Amino acid sequence: MLTDERRLGVLVALGGGILLLLWYLAPWAVPHRLFGGEGVLLSPFGHHLPQGSLPPGYRDGWLLWTFYPSLAWLALTLVLAWIPKPARKLYLMGILGLGLFLLTYLLFQASVAQVNAGAERPILRRYSLGLGSYATLAYSLYLLLLARLFAPGGLAFLVRRRGVVVPLFSLLLASLLGGVIVAVMKKAPGEAQSLREALMLKLDLITYTYQLLYSPLVNPSGFLQSLLLATPLIFTGLAVALGFRGGLFNIGAPGQLILGAIAAMLVGVYLPGPRWLVLPLAILAAALAGGLWGALPGWLKARFGAHEVINTIMMNYIAASLFLFLISANEYKFFGRTLYLPFKYPGYEARSHEIRLEARIPHWTELVAPGGELSFALPLALLLGLLGYFLTRKSLGHRVLLGLLGGVVGYALGGLLPGPSVNFGPDLTSVRLNGAFLLALLALFFFHFYVFRTVGGYELRAIGLAPKAAEYGGVLAGRKVVLIMFLAGALAGLAATHYVLGGGIDEYRLKQALPYSVGFDGIAVALMGQNTPLGVGLAAWLFGILLTGGLQVNLQLGISRELVAVLQALIVLFIAAGGFLPRYFTDPLRAAEVEVREEARKREERGEAR
Amino acid sequence: MNLDTAFWIALFFSTLRQTTPLLLTALGGMFSERSGVVNIALEGIILFGALTAAVVVERLEYALGPGPHPWLPWVGVLSAMAVGGLVAWVHAVVSIKYRADQIISATAINLLALGAPSLVLTYFYGNATNSKEVVNRLPLLGPEGFALSPLVYLAFLLVPLSWWVLFKTPFGLRLRAVGEHPEAADTLGVNVYRMRYIGVVLSGILAGLAGAYLAIGFLNQFVRGMSAGMGFISLAAMIFGKWHPLGILFSTLLFGFASALAIQLQGTEILPAVLVQAFPYVVTVLVLAGFMGKSRPPAAVGKPYEK
Numbered sequence: 040m041l042t043d044e045r046r047l048g049v050l051v052a053l054g055g056g057i058l059l060l061l062w063y064l065a066p067w068a069v070p071h072r073l074f075g076g077e078g079v080l081l082s083p084f085g086h087h088l089p090q091g092s093l094p095p096g097y098r099d100g101w102l103l104w105t106f107y108p109s110l111a112w113l114a115l116t117l118v119l120a121w122i123p124k125p126a127r128k129l130y131l132m133g134i135l136g137l138g139l140f141l142l143t144y145l146l147f148q149a150s151v152a153q154v155n156a157g158a159e160r161p162i163l164r165r166y167s168l169g170l171g172s173y174a175t176l177a178y179s180l181y182l183l184l185l186a187r188l189f190a191p192g193g194l195a196f197l198v199r200r201r202g203v204v205v206p207l208f209s210l211l212l213a214s215l216l217g218g219v220i221v222a223v224m225k226k227a228p229g230e231a232q233s234l235r236e237a238l239m240l241k242l243d244l245i246t247y248t249y250q251l252l253y254s255p256l257v258n259p260s261g262f263l264q265s266l267l268l269a270t271p272l273i274f275t276g277l278a279v280a281l282g283f284r285g286g287l288f289n290i291g292a293p294g295q296l297i298l299g300a301i302a303a304m305l306v307g308v309y310l311p312g313p314r315w316l317v318l319p320l321a322i323l324a325a326a327l328a329g330g331l332w333g334a335l336p337g338w339l340k341a342r343f344g345a346h347e348v349i350n351t352i353m354m355n356y357i358a359a360s361l362f363l364f365l366i367s368a369n370e371y372k373f374f375g376r377t378l379y380l381p382f383k384y385p386g387y388e389a390r391s392h393e394i395r396l397e398a399r400i401p402h403w404t405e406l407v408a409p410g411g412e413l414s415f416a417l418p419l420a421l422l423l424g425l426l427g428y429f430l431t432r433k434s435l436g437h438r439v440l441l442g443l444l445g446g447v448v449g450y451a452l453g454g455l456l457p458g459p460s461v462n463f464g465p466d467l468t469s470v471r472l473n474g475a476f477l478l479a480l481l482a483l484f485f486f487h488f489y490v491f492r493t494v495g496g497y498e499l500r501a502i503g504l505a506p507k508a509a510e511y512g513g514v515l516a517g518r519k520v521v522l523i524m525f526l527a528g529a530l531a532g533l534a535a536t537h538y539v540l541g542g543g544i545d546e547y548r549l550k551q552a553l554p555y556s557v558g559f560d561g562i563a564v565a566l567m568g569q570n571t572p573l574g575v576g577l578a579a580w581l582f583g584i585l586l587t588g589g590l591q592v593n594l595q596l597g598i599s600r601e602l603v604a605v606l607q608a609l610i611v612l613f614i615a616a617g618g619f620l621p622r623y624f625t626d627p628l629r630a631a632e633v634e635v636r637e638e639a640r641k642r643e644e645r646g647e648a649r
Numbered sequence: 650m651n652l653d654t655a656f657w658i659a660l661f662f663s664t665l666r667q668t669t670p671l672l673l674t675a676l677g678g679m680f681s682e683r684s685g686v687v688n689i690a691l692e693g694i695i696l697f698g699a700l701t702a703a704v705v706v707e708r709l710e711y712a713l714g715p716g717p718h719p720w721l722p723w724v725g726v727l728s729a730m731a732v733g734g735l736v737a738w739v740h741a742v743v744s745i746k747y748r749a750d751q752i753i754s755a756t757a758i759n760l761l762a763l764g765a766p767s768l769v770l771t772y773f774y775g776n777a778t779n780s781k782e783v784v785n786r787l788p789l790l791g792p793e794g795f796a797l798s799p800l801v802y803l804a805f806l807l808v809p810l811s812w813w814v815l816f817k818t819p820f821g822l823r824l825r826a827v828g829e830h831p832e833a834a835d836t837l838g839v840n841v842y843r844m845r846y847i848g849v850v851l852s853g854i855l856a857g858l859a860g861a862y863l864a865i866g867f868l869n870q871f872v873r874g875m876s877a878g879m880g881f882i883s884l885a886a887m888i889f890g891k892w893h894p895l896g897i898l899f900s901t902l903l904f905g906f907a908s909a910l911a912i913q914l915q916g917t918e919i920l921p922a923v924l925v926q927a928f929p930y931v932v933t934v935l936v937l938a939g940f941m942g943k944s945r946p947p948a949a950v951g952k953p954y955e956k
Contacts, residue, residue, distance in 0.1 A: 050736075070808055131895055151790055152861075183723065220768065224768060224772050288752055288753075288756075290756065312861070320942070339934070339937070339938050342938075342941045343937075343938045345937040345938050345939070346888075346937070348689060349689075349888075349933070349937060350884050350937055350938075352878065352881045353878070353881065353882075353931075353933045353934045353937075354930075354934070355886075355931040356878050356927060356930040357878075357927045357931060357934070360923055360924060360926050360927035361924075361927070362931075363923045364921065364923045364924050367923060368921075368923075370918075371921040372920075372921065373917055373919075373920065373921070374918075374920075375918055375919075379852035479942050486651055554821055556763070559760060559763070562753075562756055562760070563760065597771075598768075598771070599767045599770075599771040599777050600767075600770050601763075601764040601765070601767035601771075601777065602764075602766055602768060603764075604760065604764025604767075605761060605764040605765050605768060606762070607760060608757050608758070608761035608763070608765075609757070609761070610755035610759035611753065611756065611757035612739075612743060612754060612758070613748055613762060614753075615743055615744075615747075615749035615753040615757055615801055616743045616747040616749045616755040617747060617749070619747065641893075
């Protein structure tokens, strides 16, 4: 069996061996690092690996001494794992390990702070724990997982959460493979005297790469930037996920995005009028154009049985041509006759005219703090809206109405409340995050509401799970396919509002630099998020973080940003293969079968005992 | 508007050159789908093949020094085929052994082909979009002025050859059986998994060949995104050609003609180039939509087989 207690000791010993190896090979902490990745590596075995010099006054303090209690802790876990009924003890050891890691972290922060406190400008700016310390953390989590797994019902616990387990495990596998790629592609900075030092430098390089990739989590401007990059991914992720839910594979999000961008530009530039009219119209136009572009392959499938995968891809290329046709020149020859177009802005660059002020989606500073005063309108609207939706016990229609009402009341109340004045630094205001992010959150809510709370969504899921049964149950399959593709296209089209109306790139225009390939990234987002709204939101944010961090990786280490694209592709591949996990995890029927067999075995054992 | 003889001759040869990669890839796709595995990863495999051919030849030139090395491009071709087969093998493992959704698994490989070349190019050349130009391109065969790359001849030779393999050999019979009714084939002692692996890897080898043709036959370097949807168009051509070598020959000639026309019209004032470029894609959509008779795919295509 998978959770036979006799195997626990082996698994712990295996993990412990790897941990010991990492402690020996990987640095414990890196207090000082240069821009290109060179650093002073600390290791409890022997001493520093100087690839630079530590500033005067730096003391390790008790940092390296945390290694010895860690060693004792590891030895204890290895012993405990072989004593009968180890699960509960391993819980304790896991928590103890987390404590040890926290202690290491605090001691390290203190030793760095001590140096920086003495100087005017911080002397140590790029500092971090090393892979050796992080390994402690990882091993503690591994122990906790094993303890849960080997407690009664542990495997069933994991199988029930396969929607989380498979993506996370795939992320882990992709990261490991990404680490190998980094190790091969990039020469470690610094001179190594021995094989161990060479390995240490490589491991540190990989760790540093991932630290940079996840660095947006810990600095405010990177955080905002990750939300900015997540915004279009939420839309395209939902566009792909909606297709998956309905049994369709929508690879057409890039084309739908382009059409949305064109429509948003046409309304935004050429339709005069007041803001309350033009802005919603421009957003609607984007959704409508993207929707129609998506509905066409849907119709071709329903009417002629043409597979949507190749058709949506062809529609992507056609859309790209149309896009270039509109904004790359204003004068074309048709059979010798000349055609004049008004769309391209004069000049060398291929771009449209500027979006009118009325049609622009406001920048995040205008939403959070209009006129320099912090506004409570949005948070209150969100809070009251959610309260209205979730706290009422009535029919769905009533709940939605109350939710909307709560939102409006919250917005009005919050708008009236006076807020403290705030002043954002230039690194924050320069991030072009805009109201399209709120639109993306609304889209997540719409997805949840439509797919899981309405009859139409029920039909959609029915078609995705069992098309023939759904048709027998009265779903008009052809019409439904067109509708699904329309809605998916509309979601992808809305992604364009972020770029064109929200100025998500650098201008309020339609530009040749429109990154429509985020439509493909939507596939990874949908799979990673397992086609659920919460999952898609989180996955989009994760990729937003990685994309932001990828810039830092490129800047500091000279590794191509496409490392992130490779990681995404690997994640998709691994999720497709069920994370290479045993069938038990990926196939619910198989899981049930194993559970029934396990029950029977236990009953038999009990019978014998009697 | 004057279209003289030179235009038509150029159009004819351009059609042959444009058809070659489509034909190679579509024949590969046919072997894969006849064995029951959809392989929309061909688009990405073309890119991997092209990247391999360009980088291998350029690096060898760098190592060997200047001077003509007539065997060098062939090393590039072979390595592109090997890499194409290897990438297809990954798709095969994930979709056959791990029973993954074949389209998702293949899409992952296509996504990989968007990102991975940049990493390799940055590593070797310091830029993310194209390789250095190679000196030793594939030679041209034929009389002066009408010479074509040997891979063009090879592609057209492969049509009767694959017809023979598919319909006149025991191997072809088994391959088709596995794609039509794997359970029955299994009962008769045919190793379903092995036949499918062979079909998919073969498709990868041919797509890798198409990539090599693009990188060191058609051009002399790797350029990012140089496959430009050829893998997908090939699949459409394969469907249009009803999974049959002869049908595939005619349908790829149609698509090759559409692209050649697009290229030949670019210099003229007949239609704007940016719109003409969309021509093959529009043809694909129209063809898939219904300008074709009833076509029946292999019955077991896209379904993972479980013993």
